[in-house]
Amino acid sequence: MPATPAPTAPAHEAYARREWLAAAQHFESSATTGTLTADDVTAWSRAAWWLGRPDEALTLAERAYGQLRDAGREEDAIATALRIALVRATRGDVTVGAAWWRRAQGLLRDRPDGPLHAYSTYLDTSLGLTTDGSTWSPSSVARLAELSRSVRSPEVEILSQVVSGMAAIATGDMARGFELLDEAMLGVVTDELEPEWGGDVLCTTIHACHELADLRRMSDWTRSTEAWAARFGSDAVYAGVCRVHRLELRSIEGQWPAVEDDLVRECAALEDGNAWIAGEGWYQLGELKRHQGDIAAAREAYGRARSCGIDPVPGEALLVLEEGAPGRALSMVKYALEGRSPLARVRLLRPGTEIALAAADLAIAHVWAEELRGAARRWTSPGFAAWADAADGMIALRDGRGDVAAAFFSAAVDYHHRHRQRCEHARALAWLAASYDASGNADAADHARDMAAEQFRTLGALARVTVDVGGTPDTGPLTAREAEVLAAVAQGASNREVAERLFISDKTVGRHLANIYVKLDVGTRTAAAAWWRDGAGARARE
Template structure:
């Protein structure tokens, strides 16, 4: 392209008008210089089109190698390695990393050697690498950071050292390094591609550790960083998905249901792992609301992106009447999972093992969860471990001991604003108090659990917990199930899905209910149900 043609594009880049940059270059891509190919790739990335950005970057890399621009080629290869890994194609990412390694080997020792060390160390840690190797990589990156006064390398060194410390069980020290690593990012001293990866790495770790308070703080930081970059910016979508994950815990399920599917779809070609996590989270919301078919669909989309969809898919199988099959699903998932991945599945596996008459296996799983929780010492993991041990204690006829653990877990869930977990721990408290001969406390805990489930719209839980109520006014058992679900706020469709009947049948049941109890609206029926101890 002529300098006259390129000049407006350069001006557009200076004011970060990426649409103008893309429009000025995309129509003439076969005529572009190597530098302008790189600029087109950059514009496509900022506009949220990672597949185009990566395709153009690969062409630019080939040109750079042919032109002998090995430093720029190595930088391009490292960026492509990260982009492919983030996209979810780890094997292609590792191939680009190997290509970058060969090119960097021919360069004098410099900043790019530190980038290579970072990507290598981060990949090794993801694949269960050793903290000792990570510490050595962090040390080497830090030396390069000091030699070249490079803020990005300083962040990389602190992130790898922090991740290694957490892996070693020194969680507080690790997060001190991780917090410090973000200072150059917040100051705008780190390229956006690498900044986004650093944020994602730490937020994912917080999620795995069950530390929702830290996850909120980091997600808020990521949102503040990403929002000014524009709505098309990939990491603005990433930050929103993390916000929606937190809203699930807080109980804003309708908001999540309305938004999360589209957000996840937008990231499929750019951030495949998080798109899979988004679909899994959507499946969880649908399962908890009683939409079994919708949950199954979302879990399938997650699995297509290499997410295991566990424990949710197994719990859906159990709710469908096949707890043994569900436990088998979890056995398979546990065999392939990392230590923290197993910690997410273990509570469900403990409950299903007890339900299936395998107390010895349940005790083994609970002991593992306790060991993991003590190792990382984070609130969420400790609460999960306490609940699992409490379930064992109740099964061993030691309900009073279970109550102590469950009250500790309830306090953590309240503090973390995890409402469904708060409801489930109150269900467990009700069972423990009842087994200990304290019916009044059991009834109070059960009432608390039921109230939270109603507020959340957790239709299956509401129906299940209300199952023993009396049947006034000649209502049939099915009519009572419909009425309880409606009183909990469920729509006709949600009731139909939860009870495996048609919406037309739900409508017919409601007409019968209105006649029998003498009301004319859903609102009045729900109020009647509450007044008469049905809901």
Template sequence: MSDEDRLRQAQAAMDRRDFVTAYEALVELQRSGLLDGEGLYALSDAAWWLGLIRETIEICEECHERFLAEGQVDRAAMVALETGMQWAMRGEPDVGSGWLSRARRLLDGRPSSVGHGYLLWIDAEGRFAAGDVDGALAGAVELQRLAVELDQPVLGCFGLALHGMVAIRAGETSRGFELLDEALLPVLAGRVGPAESGNLYCQMISICTDLGDLSRARRWTEATERWCDQFSSAVMFTGICRVHRAQLLRVQGDWDEAERAAAAACAELADLNVEAVAEAHYEIGESRRHRGDLAGAAAAYEQAAALGRLPEPGRSLLLLAEGRRDQADASVRSALAEQADPFRRARLLAAQVEIACRRADVATADAATAELEAIADTYGSPGFTAWAKTARAEVLLGSGAPADAVAPLREALAAYRRMGARPEEATTRTLLERAVAGAAAPPAAPGGLTAREWEILCAVAEGLSNREVAARLVISEKTVARHLANVYAKLGVPSRTAAAAWAHQEGLH
């Protein structure tokens, strides 16, 4: 076969996304010294899809120099950008930053190009991660404008996706998902390259998972897996999909299968994506903890931590499972003190409620539940809402109000069933049985009040303030106020004074 035939074969293989055939043909051409800058770029692309990351970076560096020698500055800058992102994903941000700086210098003062768009996207994503929402939104809007100017749909996709992320973080969840859905339209129409398509699919799954929207995360994970099946090899995206699949399997209670999927992802992505590998180790820890393999879970959490993933709330719940309740309390408090992101706080707050209730610390559980309820109200996430309902029920059970816990537990149970969250469904069913049994007991106080409501009413009738009642009963003032509202409703009285007078008539005890 002639070199020209090999080149045509390689180009045809790249077009049909047969990266194995393309790689083999391009390697032969490289050995013959017949690849120009574009040929080297195609070889680096094929190597990347095959998961040969070290070889990819070496070829990219050679390709970058070749483009500069050929006078193709924009192409050289684009390769520098991609090389920088590859180093960053491998967990070497300093090297990555150097390559991004080189790309920025090469593009400075040149006419607008795709490279400028990618730099704009990277900067805007960085602002979003740092909490600069206004800066991120401005970048997203500019990306959409630049996409039209340059007729580059991929930039518009990135801009819309980032705009959607910003909207969701602002509590405009429905609007945010509309923008994300729109961002994926060019992907579905085949107008965006495979690497960029994979990135957008991953962004969609990640935000669904972060929000606890398991049904949506499951649909997009399945769609991405089908998309990966188009390729002869797609190591990066297949590995990331395995991590998301492990998360879903763990939530479903398929802990053995979840661990196998996460372990496969660790092997596939070892040199490619340190953040995804860290998440996979955390998932292994979660599956082991649920199975009761506490020592194995601790080891997996440590591996996740070594790669930069804070192993929470898993590590705090592991301490609780080991019977170290005070250490679990301190651990989750420390994690919350360092975490401002509401999506991550939601998980930590749910864990704090569980830990606090096991310690009979109803005041802490109540405060954590109130914050979790606020997050659920803001984002309308099915997962957050179910967690908040369960947390509120646990507080009510701990406060001696099992009847009031029945309704939120039934709502949470239905939500977990819809999401396919079997372990949470089983736990919630147990709590519901406990609440129903407690509510069916003979009334312990006059007027249909629960024992806790009568206790609070008697304290109020003694002249105690809400704060003093809370201190006496070791609960929060919000819990006192909530019980008093129930008291007023049950007794049909309009005020604190009238409720106290009713209590005196019934005889304080």
């Protein structure tokens, strides 16, 4: 007489076919009519995770852990505890994730070395769960190298390559770092690593590419990750992660109308399952809206990025600068830089230099520009070099060295054009135009400014063709933007007319005027206009 199939057989069959929704539904139905085994609950948990249901997946995984522990299946219990720690940390719940990691560590302590020790070490060093909070530490590199030699397992080798690669990048050895990461990524996309962990490795590598401004490599590995994720079904959580990365890249390239709605949908769907990736997507949306001049929408997107654990500076600080509060923007950048690693600081230094110059803090502008140039040399990143060119160009322009500034900005313009970073390209053109103005090359300035304006127009961005390098002898204590506002006011323009002329909001015009009154120690629009006509404005017209 043939054996009666187990009640959960259809669920396991659907799970084997990677039909996650069908598997989860079968397990749920079976749970109402009988008791599920630890293996049933584990499979149900993993199906829920693939569907992007982290709360359900964690509840089931914790239930499976208890069943496995009670059944004396210690190795499976440890693997489950580590998976819980990974999922908890990935969604931003690091404290509880660390507690589960410590539980797994306690169970591993007296066991002979094996793959689980490698997973534990990777989790420890990638998330900084140790007491000193360090990531990619030399001790973790050494430990995983030791495990790789003794255990001889593809999965241990991959984890060792990732940790060694990230540690090499942290010390500035880009070539070696990406050589190791690229090798590890090949192992992941050929299914040599458990998929939950493989997904984390993929995200770690793509994030490293983004941090180092290596958008070409980021694009290549995003395509490979998309192909990998597709094997697990279109509803799998990492399919959404890939879509966010792809949308980030398309947004940087200026494909704004095509990505805006998709970014909102994908980020909202990922907030519970992978908060950090969702936060990166919300930040990119904030940048898009800031460039479009939609202040309220930009603030909302930056706020959602912050709620996901992503600091929205420098974008949020640049928004504050554009609203006419350079001092506050500078404070935001200084606060954001505190406690960051040398590599994590780099992305803030170019906008930080611009903000410092607008706030007339020349000393900190020079310090940050020098740090950025040093980072470009240390990490041999062409993207960092382009940012350093822009920062050095801003300082040269502020010092009145127009020819020097033009050379720096020409290099930045070329980089952003070659890498299809359209908004960055347009902004660099605007700075180049100002540099040509300062060097007396009016025709070249007009050409660069026209190119910038056309680029902004086709993007649907505010036409930011003027730049602000802080107060100059011609404008006294006023920034370049404040001088533009006051010059228009002195000509009789209303706030609305000034806003339309300079492509800014009425509210921003009002903020600039308030700052002007304080700097000039006047109390009325008429007095400020008289100051301009009789003093700085007259000198500027000479």
